[in-house]
Amino acid sequence: MRYLALLFISIFLFTSCKNEIKEYDTEQRLTKEYSLNEEKKFDGIYKEFYENGNVKVVKHYDDGILIDSIVLYNSDNTINQVQFPLKKDSLLYKNYLKNTLESEGIFYKEMKLGKWKYFKKNGNLDKVVEYVNVCGDQYTNQGWYFENGKDTIKEFGNYYSVKIPKHVKQNQLLKFTIYHKPIIAANPDLIFCIGTDVDKNFCNLEQTKIDTAYGVNNTIPLEIIFSKKGRKNLRGFIKEYYKAKDSSASRLIYVDIPINVE
DSSP states (O other), X not given: OHHHXXXXXXXXXXXXXXXXXXXXXXXXXXXEEEEEOTTSOBOEEEEEEOTTSOEEEEEEEETTEEOSOEEEEOTTSOEEEEEEEOSTTEEEEEEEETTEEEEEEEEETTEEEEEEEEEOTTSOEEEEEEEEEETTEEEEEEEEEEXXXXXXXXXXXXXXXXXXXXXXXXXXXXXXXXXXXXXXXXXXXXXXXXXXXXXXXXXXXXXXXXXXXXXXXXXXXXEEOOSSOEEEEEXXXXXXXXXXXXXXXXXXXXXXXXXXXX
């Protein structure tokens, strides 16, 4: 029994062995504190510190893998940002101002992606901004503004909306309309360029086949027939443009409309 007890203690000490490390600056102020396992990988809680001694960053690792949120603090010990790991190369960011949530959204490969929410000081939703990846570059695509955190302010923003029937049949004429909320003029000219073979980052718009439709009164009527079944994505862009004697302006909204063809 004594032999077994000693063996158990030895195994416990061996498996729980970590190399705890503390790093200091030239003024002997603590800058980092973390643990490495036997394979020299981060294991456990990792911390960084400001010169005043307050925590700057906190991370959690398991055998070199980030397993929990990353918390970033300001020097006054208020929360600056919280990052939540999602899928590969993706993080959910929550940004704070004096411990009050200011914005949240997804970061993917060093760029904002998808719909980000921005909040007022009282916590109400102020606006939602959509960012898309256009051939490797972050693009500010659509935007919605809100009153009292709930109701959309129709006078502001720049976006599109579309209603597709739930049941789309193969080889059957599909009719639908895209509504476009303009930003550069009340009723600009609209052109819609779209295709079924455009990639998700819109890189091949100039190389693939696309169709063109024109809008009237901020609406774009469309008719299309799908010859094959399966999930389809109508991708392209809506271009609104305005021309006057002394000035002109234009803007693009990139469009991705998923459709299931039965």
